[in-house]
Amino acid sequence: MQTPSGTPPDRRSRDRIRPPATTGAAAVALRGASAEDEDDGRDALHILPLSILPLETPGLRRARLIKNVRLETVAELFNDAQTGSGQIRIDQLSKCFGIDGPEFRRDLRKIVQIGEAASFDVYSLRLELRRLNIDVEEAAALRLSAAKRAELTSYMRVFTRPLVEHVYGVQGADIASMDELVRLFAQPDVEEARRRLQLTADRLDIPLGEIPAFLEDYADIFLSLAYFKRCLDDIVPDVQGFLGWMAELYQVSEVRRDARQGRMLDEIGHDLTDIATSITGRFESFDNRSRDFWRDINPESFRSIRDLIVTHHLTIGGVLCGLAVKMNLWKHRFSRGGGPVRRLEFIRSEILPGLAHIKTIEQTSRNNMGW
DSSP states (O other): OOOSOOSOTTOTTTTSOBOOSSOSHHHHHTSOOOHHHHHHHHHOSSEEEGGGSOOSOGGGGGOEEEEOTTSOEEEEEEEETTTEEEEEOGGGHHHHHTOOOHHHHHHHHHHHHHHTOSOOSHHHHHHHHHHTTOOOSOGGGGSOOHHHHHHTHHHHHHHHHHHHHHHHOGGGTTOOOHHHHHHHHHSOOSHHHHHHHHHHHHHHTSOGGGHHHHHHHHHHHHHHHHHHHHHHHHHHHHHHHHHHHHHGGGGSHHHHHOHHHHHHHHHHHHHHHHHHHHHHHHHHHHHHHHHHHHHSOOHHHHHHHHHHHHHHHHHHHHHHHHHHHHHHHHHHHTTTOOOHHHHHHHIIIIISTTHHHHHHHHHHHHHHTTO
């Protein structure tokens, strides 16, 4: 996962909005949009390369939206290790570019609308863009990169294994990826497998020839779950590490003398623990529902689990995005410890703002699941 900016961790202004060094379209040109940048943006929770949107202003397509540590959406014009992250508010884009024609205003409306999304992961973006009636010409722009999909292979085995065993038996359980699985099912070379595929098609009430399309739909739904699960597995140890780091402050005189400081630490610790526990429980529920699907495969059961997962894309993305941005900043800012006063100021100014919003998203989703 990406960090909010590229400034070295020992600079306190690392995550602050830093105005670009130049104005006009030249400012955007400071940031080149390489293929690696595009892949990083597509695979991240908090980055949206504007190149994926159908914008009429060419220069805008070099910039990207990011979520800062306060979970505000800002435009990032450049980002490198030497100059840091050049961030401006979205409403400053017109002044930065020095233009304000009808095309630019149309682009700005789209950017403002999509900037309200709680997360910029590709799965949440699909839903938000569809809701806003914004067409994306290149479908690949809303897919994870090939490298990220390969990285998620081990996570996908949880979902591919029951599918393979359903058709090929246990001898097919070593299928490594959904792409391989779709190719295998498109041209089954085992008579028993063809018989089981026909049975599966009958139970799903679809023609046998539509099985590959069903598998692609299945693959995409569960690839999204694998992606979010990988993000969660990265974030939870960071949250635990942060809680231990924060707990050390209970022993310092500044906290022992001031009950308000202790209450703040208590509330933050409780909220982070509650959020992490709740979202972990949501993933366990998804795992159970996916196993139930293969025990009783039918059109209704597939639509049910698909709709359940898709319904939770936006909230899962929002919670994980918020936690990731905050934990990444903590790791970079305090890679070499930090005194108690500096720690308290960081917690108060960077961790606390927006945390209640993350908690509200998770509580609402948990309630919607009937917990």
